[in-house]
Amino acid sequence: MSGTSEGPGPAPASVRPPVTERQTVGRTAAELHDYRAAFNTARLAMAVIDREGLVVTANDALAGLLGAPPAGLTRRTAADLVDLTADARTWHAYREVLGGRRAGFRCTRRIKHPDGHSLWAEVSVTPVPDSSQVLLSVADVSDRRELQAKLRHLQMHDPVTRLPNRSLFFERLSAALDPTARTVPGTGRIGLCYLDLDGFKAVNDTLGHGFGDRLLSIVAARLTHCADRAGYGRSSGHLVARLGGDEFALLVEDSTGTEQLADLAGSVLEALREPFDLSGHRLSMSASIGVVERLVAGTSATGLMQAADTTLYWAKADGKARWTLFDPERNAHRMTRQALSSTLRPAVESGEFMLEYQPLVGMADGALKGVEALVRWDHPQFGRLTPNRFIGLAEEDGSIVQLGGWVLRTACRQARQWQLDHPDRPPLFVSVNVAVRQVWDSDLVAEVAGILAETGLAPGLLQLELTESAVMGSAGRPLQALQALSDMGVQIAIDDFGTGYSNLAYLSRLPVSVLKLDGSFVRGFRYDEGTHPNPADEMIVEALVQLAHRLGLTVTAECVETSGQAARLRRIGCDTGQGYLYSRAVPAADIGAMIGPVPLQG
Incomplete structure (x- = not known):
C-alpha cells in the first residue's frame, strides 16, 4: 500500500464524485x-x-x-x-x-x-x-386610492367655496359633450349659465380679501341652492363651479330648452339680490349672466365657452344686473366686426378698396359741379361693403390714417384725370371725407400738399369734409391744420350739419367754406301719401341757408330724392344738391360720361 487513510473528509475537487440523480x-x-x-x-x-x-x-x-x-x-x-x-x-x-x-x-x-x-x-x-x-x-x-381621491378632490375643488373648480368643470363639460361617455339616453341638449359679480373688486379693495372670500362662499351656497331647488339634483345633470375670481358657472346637462335656463338664471339673480351680512357689513350685490343653450351634437367645449363669454359681455354692456341669452345674429355681427377689423390693414395694402363717386349738382342750373368720393370695400368673404360697415372700425384701430391717405390720393388723381380728359369743360371739384383721427395721427397738411403736387390737382378743386361733432372739438393742432389747409386754398366742408352740437358760434372762427345740410332736413320736404310738409322745416332750412350765405359759406343739401324737394331747395337758395334724384354713387367711368354739354336736370 502506498499510503494510509486519513479518515473522512472532502475529496479534492479533481477527484470529487459526480452529483447523483438522487441528490x-x-x-x-x-x-x-x-x-x-x-x-x-x-x-x-x-x-x-x-x-x-x-x-x-x-x-x-x-x-x-x-x-x-x-x-x-x-x-x-x-x-x-x-x-x-x-x-x-x-x-x-x-x-x-x-x-x-x-x-x-x-x-x-x-x-x-x-x-x-x-x-x-x-x-x-x-x-x-x-x-x-x-x-x-x-x-x-x-x-x-383613498389618498389619491383626497388629493384629486383638493386639486379639483376651490378651497374658498368648496365648489368644483375650473379643472373639474371642464372635465365634466367635456364628458357631457362626448357621445361615447353617455350610458343612458338624454335630451341631447346642454345649457350653461356663466356669471360674474358686479362690483366685486370694490368689496376686496375696501373691506379686504377676507371679506371677499366670505362673500364668495355665501354666493356659492346660494347658487347651489338655486340649482338644487330647480330640480337638477335629481340626477347628475347639474354642476355649480367657481371658475376663478368672481366667475361662476352652472352647467345643466340634458337641458329641456332655453326656458329652463332662463328660469334658472332668473332665480340666481333673485337670490343674489338678497343682502349679504358680513360681520356687521350689509352688502348689496348683483350679477351679470350669460346664458347659452344648444344641442350637444356639433358643440365643442371651446365653442360653448366662447358663446357664454360673449353673452356675459353683452349682459355687462347692456347694463349689468341681468341675464342675456345668446343671440346667433348678434354674435354673427360681432364676428363680422372682428373679421373685418383683423383684415383692414392688409386689405388696404392688397388693393381691396375702390372708390365710387356721387354727383354734386348746381341747384340753379342742374349742372354737374363736383363729386363726393365714397370708399367701398370689395371683401373676399362678405362682398362689397359700404363705409358704415368699416369706417368706425378703421377709426378705432388707427387704420383710418392709411386708408384715408389712399382715398385722398386716389380721388385727387381721378379728379385731375377728368380734367385732362375734358379740357373744354369746367373742372369738377372732388369732396373727400376726413376722420378727425387723420388730423391728430398724421401730418394731414403735408400729406395733402404732397398729393396735390403729385397729382397736379389745384387746391381749389379739393374739398375736405369733416363731421360737425369733429369740427366742434377742434382746437390746437386740428384747428391749426384746418387753417393751414384753408390758407392753401383747400375747401373745408361741415358734413351732416345740424345733427351735432347745433352751436353756430364755431362757424365764425373756423375756416369753413361749405355747409352740407343733413338729409333729415331735406326729407321733411317730401309729400308722403297726401301729407303736407311741415312749414317749420322749410323755415329752419331757409334760416340756415341765409345765415351761411351771410357768413360767405355755400350750402349743399344732402339726400335730395324728388323734383319737389329740389324745387323748394332751389327757391330757398341752396347752392348744390346731392342725392338719388341726380344719381347714386357710381364708378369713375360713369362720371366721365356725365361730363358733357347737356346739363343734368333736377
Missing part, C-alpha cells in the same frame, strides 16, 4: 418546499392559475383578501374572483396572457368582500417561466 431530486424538492413555503406565507396575495384560467393553488393572503379558505379557491375561475370580465379590454388582455401571447398585464379592480366592504386591488398576471401556468397577484391599494 439532484433531493435538492429540487427542497427548493420547491422553500418556494411553496414562501408562496403560502407571503403577505402579497397570490394564486397559480392554469391555462384554462382555473386556480391551481392560492396562498393564505389571497384567501384572507377574498374571505375564503385557500382550499375553497382551488379550481375556481380566477377571472370571477377578481372581476376580470367587467370590461372587454381587460378580459382580452387576460386571455392573451393565458394563451402565452402576451408577457403580462396589470389592472385595478374593485373587489367586494363577503362581509360587505369593498376594496381596491391592483391585479397583475404574469407567466410562470418554463411552465404552462401563470401567476396572479393581488395587492390591496385601497389606502393609496
